[in-house]
Amino acid sequence: MSSAADTSKNYLNHEKGLWSWLTTVDHKRIGIMYMITVLLFFAIGGAFAMLIRLELFAPGGTFEAQVYNQFMTFHGAIMVFMVIIPGIPAFLGNFVLPLHLGAKDVAFPKVNLMSWYCLIVGAIISFISLFYHGADTGWTFYTPYSIQTDNGTILLVLGAFVMGFSSILTGVNFVATTHRLRCKGMGFFQMPLFVWGLYSTAILQVIATPVLGITLLLLAAEKIMGIGFFDPKLGGDPVLFQHFFWFYSHPAVYIMILPAMGIISELITAFSRKVIFGYKAIAFSSVGIAAVSFFVWGHHMFVSGQSELAGVIFSFLTMLVGVPTAIKTFNWVATMYKGSIQFQSPMLYALGFLFLFTIGGVTGIMLATMAMDVHFHDTYFVVAHFHYVMVGGTLMAIMGGIYYWFPKMFGKMYSELGAQLSFVLIFVGFNVTFFPQFILGAKGMPRRYHDYPEAFSFLNSVSSIGSWTIGLGFIVALIVIIHGLLKGAKAPDNPWGAKTLEWQTTSPPPHENFYTDPVVTGGPYEYR
Amino acid sequence: MSTANVDRSGGGHAHHFESAEHEFDTSKFGTWLFLCTEVLMFGGLFVAYFIFSNLFPETFLEGSKYLDWKFGAVNTAVLLFSSFTMVLAIYYAQQNNNKKCANMLMITFVCGLIFMVIKYMEYTHKIEMGLLPGDMFAFQGAESSNLGLYFSVYYMMTGLHGSHVIVGMGLILWCWFRARKNEFNSGYFTPVECVGLFWHLVDLIWIYLFPLLYLID
Numbered sequence: 001m002s003s004a005a006d007t008s009k010n011y012l013n014h015e016k017g018l019w020s021w022l023t024t025v026d027h028k029r030i031g032i033m034y035m036i037t038v039l040l041f042f043a044i045g046g047a048f049a050m051l052i053r054l055e056l057f058a059p060g061g062t063f064e065a066q067v068y069n070q071f072m073t074f075h076g077a078i079m080v081f082m083v084i085i086p087g088i089p090a091f092l093g094n095f096v097l098p099l100h101l102g103a104k105d106v107a108f109p110k111v112n113l114m115s116w117y118c119l120i121v122g123a124i125i126s127f128i129s130l131f132y133h134g135a136d137t138g139w140t141f142y143t144p145y146s147i148q149t150d151n152g153t154i155l156l157v158l159g160a161f162v163m164g165f166s167s168i169l170t171g172v173n174f175v176a177t178t179h180r181l182r183c184k185g186m187g188f189f190q191m192p193l194f195v196w197g198l199y200s201t202a203i204l205q206v207i208a209t210p211v212l213g214i215t216l217l218l219l220a221a222e223k224i225m226g227i228g229f230f231d232p233k234l235g236g237d238p239v240l241f242q243h244f245f246w247f248y249s250h251p252a253v254y255i256m257i258l259p260a261m262g263i264i265s266e267l268i269t270a271f272s273r274k275v276i277f278g279y280k281a282i283a284f285s286s287v288g289i290a291a292v293s294f295f296v297w298g299h300h301m302f303v304s305g306q307s308e309l310a311g312v313i314f315s316f317l318t319m320l321v322g323v324p325t326a327i328k329t330f331n332w333v334a335t336m337y338k339g340s341i342q343f344q345s346p347m348l349y350a351l352g353f354l355f356l357f358t359i360g361g362v363t364g365i366m367l368a369t370m371a372m373d374v375h376f377h378d379t380y381f382v383v384a385h386f387h388y389v390m391v392g393g394t395l396m397a398i399m400g401g402i403y404y405w406f407p408k409m410f411g412k413m414y415s416e417l418g419a420q421l422s423f424v425l426i427f428v429g430f431n432v433t434f435f436p437q438f439i440l441g442a443k444g445m446p447r448r449y450h451d452y453p454e455a456f457s458f459l460n461s462v463s464s465i466g467s468w469t470i471g472l473g474f475i476v477a478l479i480v481i482i483h484g485l486l487k488g489a490k491a492p493d494n495p496w497g498a499k500t501l502e503w504q505t506t507s508p509p510p511h512e513n514f515y516t517d518p519v520v521t522g523g524p525y526e527y528r
Numbered sequence: 529m530s531t532a533n534v535d536r537s538g539g540g541h542a543h544h545f546e547s548a549e550h551e552f553d554t555s556k557f558g559t560w561l562f563l564c565t566e567v568l569m570f571g572g573l574f575v576a577y578f579i580f581s582n583l584f585p586e587t588f589l590e591g592s593k594y595l596d597w598k599f600g601a602v603n604t605a606v607l608l609f610s611s612f613t614m615v616l617a618i619y620y621a622q623q624n625n626n627k628k629c630a631n632m633l634m635i636t637f638v639c640g641l642i643f644m645v646i647k648y649m650e651y652t653h654k655i656e657m658g659l660l661p662g663d664m665f666a667f668q669g670a671e672s673s674n675l676g677l678y679f680s681v682y683y684m685m686t687g688l689h690g691s692h693v694i695v696g697m698g699l700i701l702w703c704w705f706r707a708r709k710n711e712f713n714s715g716y717f718t719p720v721e722c723v724g725l726f727w728h729l730v731d732l733i734w735i736y737l738f739p740l741l742y743l744i745d
């Protein structure tokens with residue numbers, strides 16, 4: 001593009017009208033479309049969560065058991081397949097990856113748009129199932145129950161299958177982009193750590209998601225034709241489904257957390273004004289986590305009747321994941337040491353991540369210990385553990401990322417005070433909601449039940465009150481974003497004084513990202 | 529797999545690439561990645577095949593006897609030949625010969641069609657006999673009690689493969705239209721190349737399916 005900097009033109013006003021958005025191949029616009037859809041799905045999934053906590057506020061029922069089962073299933077399926085998996089790669093990653101690499105776009109812009117439509121079509125199919133008795137299997141679709149229950153489950157399963165293609169296409173695109181579209185002077189070790197996170201994630205998306213695809217296809221065929229793969233009557237095996245399912249769904253946990261760790265690396269170095277400590281250690285630990293994650297799926301199946309030897313091996317390998325994870329955590333803390341830390345809202349979310357994710361990680365090691373897992377299996381302890389990882393980890397990173405890149409996305413600033421208030425509400429509410437669930441689980445309260453005995457009532461009430469605080473926090477966060485969009489002051493090009501490439505172009509960036517092709521001469525974090 | 533409306537006649541390329549070559553390499557790299565996902569998707573079925581054939585060797589042996597290896601062999605030959613014509617199509621595109629390229633693509637397409645017709649004949653014959661998957665199995669006189677499981681494996685594997693053949697045929701037809709419009713030249717033949725890679729993978733999977741399903745004995 002001829003360069004005379006006409007900064008009134010940017011990607012937002014490059015073309016006009018709804019149609020120009022729905023047919024766009026600009027990665028930044030696709031990122032914004034993902035933002036809108038993911039936030040919408042998050043609101044729906046969150047509403048189901050509120051209904052779950054409403055039912056569990058006190059013993060005795062508000063809703064029927066069957067209705068509760070559907071709340072729980074849709075909360076899980078929406079949050080996993082429509083929010084957390086596309087949340088960082090497809091939304092923030094889409095916007096930031098090419099900017100971080102100094103590229104004009106992702107490698108395959110049309111495929112990128114297609115992946116968004118896959119998500120939409122899959123989501124619509126999933127929601128249609130609500131009109132066919134919904135689904136009540138939980139998001140894991142375990143056989144043999146999922147084979148026997150209502151046929152609405154088929155639609156949810158097929159919806160998840162289609163959404164899988166969205167994830168696969170994003171993964172293919174990001175791997176190719178990272179390999180082929182780095183700007184001049186940017187080797188692999190000059191890439192920002194968010195890119196390393198996205199790259200490891202994309203590899204997982206490419207390798208793991210097709211296995212989920214075939215698993216869900218077989219489950220649908222099982223329900224439609226009774227093919228018997230998972231049915232003992234014909235010599236099939238319900239546990240085979242669990243193996244297939246977790247072969248994808250454990251790496252999927254890292255599809256959710258690796259890019260989150262990438263964002264945290266960006267935030268901590270930017271707000272400590274200090275070069276990241278142990279760049280290569282963090283980069284390689286991302287790849288390391290991705291590699292190990294394919295060999296740990298059996299930790300979901302300690303009580304499924306798999307052999308004890310397999311159990312021991314899976315237990316050992318699972319604990320191995322703790323090593324690269326701890327390497328990252330120590331490096332982040334070391335980065336902050338003697339840094340000039342500024343407690344702006346993105347940094348607050350990053351610190352929230354460190355605190356909550358550490359609890360989630362350590363309880364994960366507890367669950368990986370076979371003897372303890374026998375006690376904790378399918379209790380609220382597990383629920384609390386993975387919410388500390390998924391919400392305390394991934395969601396905190398998404399929020400931090402939104403507030404970090406918001407000025408770049410829209411060229412506006414938001415109310416810092418409001419953003420900090422939302423953080424306090426979410427952080428406090430989160431702990432009030434989920435910490436009691438560790439205790440409930442340790443006391444033996446099983447997950448997925450719509451009711452419980454009197455003895456569990458106090459902690460459940462506390463947990464429900466906490467959930468309203470989280471809800472309030474997210475409403476405040478949404479108001480802050482909308483207020484920023486409408487009334488925000490104009491954002492400077494680099495409000496945080498950060499060093500990665502996206503801050504060296506205008507806010508918002510022009511259609512082709514940079515006015516002159518960037519050339520990199522040093523590392524991504526040259527603070528001091 | 530690139531941005532719309534780029535003039536390719538004189539080495540043009542989409543705006544985010546440095547050169548036509550850069551774009552070609554990247555597209556090919558992306559195609560390979562996509563093929564990885566295909567291998568893993570079929571991988572799930574192959575794993576199921578090996579688990580069940582190990583658990584029930586007699587069932588699988590009996591099941592394979594109801595398949596006619598002659599049909600399978602003809603289809604293998606047809607697909608191998610089509611891979612050869614696909615290679616020629618790429619060769620002619622590189623030689624700026626769109627006419628011959630289009631002809632080769634059409635032959636490849638027809639081979640795919642022959643494959644599907646034979647598959648259709650096999651399917652209807654099995655369905656008439658009641659050799660159906662799983663619960664729907666209605667054939668009288670099977671020796672194994674769970675012969676339906678073998679046919680579940682058979683229909684899932686050949687069905688998923690067949691759907692890939694159909695998709696491949698669609699892609700080949702798309703290339704054929706573009707070749708007819710003289711769109712390919714020595715500097716730009718990315719679609720033929722990438723569709724070719726996909727088609728070879730589809731062939732390759734069949735080459736594994738044929739002995740696994742038809743030639744157990």
Ligand SMILES: [Cu+2]
Nearest residue numbers: 250253297300
């Ligand atoms: Cu796991």
